[in-house]
Amino acid sequence: MLLASPRGFCAGVERAVETVERALALHGAPVYVRKQIVHNVHVVRDLEQRGAVFVESEQDAPVGAVLVLSAHGVAPSVHENAQRRSQRTIDATCPLVSKVHAEARSYAAGGFTIALVGHEEHEEVVGTRGEAPEATVVIGSVAAAEAFTPADRAKVAYVTQTTLSMDETAEILAVLRRRFPAIVGPPKDDICYATTNRQNAVKEMLPLIDLLLVVGSGNSSNSNRLVDVALGAGVPAHLIEDAGCIDEAWLDGIETVGLTSGASAPERLVTGVLRWFRERGVEQIERLDGVVEDIEFRLPSELRQPARPAPAAV
Ligand code: SF4
Numbered sequence: 001m002l003l004a005s006p007r008g009f010c011a012g013v014e015r016a017v018e019t020v021e022r023a024l025a026l027h028g029a030p031v032y033v034r035k036q037i038v039h040n041v042h043v044v045r046d047l048e049q050r051g052a053v054f055v056e057s058e059q060d061a062p063v064g065a066v067l068v069l070s071a072h073g074v075a076p077s078v079h080e081n082a083q084r085r086s087q088r089t090i091d092a093t094c095p096l097v098s099k100v101h102a103e104a105r106s107y108a109a110g111g112f113t114i115a116l117v118g119h120e121e122h123e124e125v126v127g128t129r130g131e132a133p134e135a136t137v138v139i140g141s142v143a144a145a146e147a148f149t150p151a152d153r154a155k156v157a158y159v160t161q162t163t164l165s166m167d168e169t170a171e172i173l174a175v176l177r178r179r180f181p182a183i184v185g186p187p188k189d190d191i192c193y194a195t196t197n198r199q200n201a202v203k204e205m206l207p208l209i210d211l212l213l214v215v216g217s218g219n220s221s222n223s224n225r226l227v228d229v230a231l232g233a234g235v236p237a238h239l240i241e242d243a244g245c246i247d248e249a250w251l252d253g254i255e256t257v258g259l260t261s262g263a264s265a266p267e268r269l270v271t272g273v274l275r276w277f278r279e280r281g282v283e284q285i286e287r288l289d290g291v292v293e294d295i296e297f298r299l300p301s302e303l304r305q306p307a308r309p310a311p312a313a314v
Contacts, residue, residue: 001256001257001258001259001274001277001282001284001285001286002205002208002209002256002257002258002259002285002286002288003258003259003260003270003274003285003286003287003288004198004201004202004205004258004259004260004288004290005201005287005288005289005290005291006194006197006198006201006290006291006292006293007198007201007260007261007265007270008215008261008262008263008265008266008267008270009263009264009265009266009267010192010193010194010263010293010295011094011194011293011295011296011297012071012094012095012096012097012192012194012263012297013038013071013094013263013264014296014297015071015092015094015296015297015298015299016037016038016070016071016092016094017037017038017043017047018299019037019068019090019092019299019300019303020033020037020047020052020068020092021047021050022299022303023066023068023090023303024050024051024052026303027066027088028051029050029051029052030051030052030053030065031051031052031053031066031067031068032052032053032054032055032061032062032065032066032067032068032087033047033052033053033054033055033067033068033070034055034056034057034058034061034067034068034069034070034074034078035054035055035056035070035072035123036054036070036219037052037054037068037070037071037092038070038071038264039072039216039217039219039220039221039223039264040216040217040220040262040264040265040266041217041241042241042242042265042266042269043264043266052068058078058081058082058085058087059081059085061085061087063085063086063087064085064086064087064088065085065087065088066087066088066090067082067087067088067089067090068089068090068091068092069089069090069091069092069093070092070093070123071092071093071094071097072093072094072097072122072123072124072127073093073094073097073098073100073101073123073124073127073128074091074093074127074130075126075127075129075130075131075133076130076131077130078127078130088302089302090300090302090303091300091302092300093127094162094192094297095297096162096190096192096193097124097127097128097162099190100128100159100160100161100162100190101127101128101131103159103186103190104116104128104129104131104132104136104159105131105132107132107135107157107159107184108131108132108135108136110155110157111155112135112155112156112157112184113135113136113137113150113151113152113155113156113157114132114135114136114137114156114157114158114159115137115139115145115148115150115156115157115158115159115176115183116128116129116136116137116138116139116158116159116160116161117138117139117140117145117158117159117160117161117164117169117172117173117176117189118138118139118140118160118161118164119138119140119161119164119221120138120140122161122221124161124162124163124221125138125161128159128161137150139158139172139176141172142168142171142172142175144172145172145175145176145179146175146179148176148179150180153180153182154182155182156176156180156182156183156184157183157184157185158173158176158183158184158185159185159186159190160173160189160190160191161190161191161221162190162191162192162195163191163192163195163221163222163225163263164191164195164221164225165199165225165228165229166191166195166196166199167229167232168228169189169191170189173185173189193293193295194222194263194293195222195225195263197290197291197293198222198226198260198262198263199225199226199229200290200291201260201288201290201291202226202229202230202258202260203229203233204288204290205258205260205288206229206230206233206235206258208256208258209235209256209257209258210235210236210253210254210255210256210257211235211236211237211238211250211251211254211256211257211258212226212227212230212235212236212237212238212257212258212259212260213237213238213240213246213257213258213259213260213273214226214227214230214237214238214239214240214260214261214262215240215241215242215259215260215261215262215265215269215270215273216239216240216241216261216262216264216265217241217262217264217265218239218241220262220263220264220265222262222263222264223239223261223262223263223264223265224239224262226260226262227239230258236250238250240273241269242269242272242273243269243272243273243275243276246273246276257277259273259274
């Protein structure tokens, strides 16, 4: 069995989870969280047990509530709604997503039509699009890039979702650059370091394995892309929430299993999968070397103050 590196939590997810924990320490329960703070069922359940209340919309949280906004970012209209409801927002948007929002605002201000490469329904894309809805067209495939018809072909810009497949995005951007030679975009696409590193780690592992297991939730974009990387290379792969989801039939005729995890999956779930294999007699587990990640993001400014002191004992 081979274990990919890097894997699991990225700096943006670490920051988002800590944001909810610190908000609970500062303000006490309940702390409301708009949408899943990160796309992982286990993380959400843990925080729920500690007093976080997850809601779909700012409209579902009470007037005046403390409301954490998830790592995926929100449209400006969400901030406006929250302000109208006197909610005290704490913005856990990953700084790398905020950077894409800033790019979108800047291109819209410059009069560009923005090709937003990403998945239409994904929360991050909904938030980024919200920066300039009239000027933004979501491009989810090569076919959509071919069909894209901006008002002014000379004024086209692109930005991308942070958690896409590097290969698919490169194909889409190649089509856009061919069709709109004057297109402008960020110096590098917006796919983040964590997505890039985890996909590269899987690519390096693929020649050595017969099956890939990816620990992550079904709505986690970057986890799904890790499965796609394997499937695209002809290696069977499955996304699993945790060890309980492994189907022993998948292992028939398989010699070497590769294991990785998405950027929102806690390491203890990977440990659980390793335990599952050890209990079935797998002794050889090799941890592959990979890029060492040392990125850290500061907590949101609303939280950079000491935690509330614990009540005095009686
Ligand atoms: S996957 Fe990338 S963009 Fe998303 S939270 Fe992690 S570092 Fe930020």
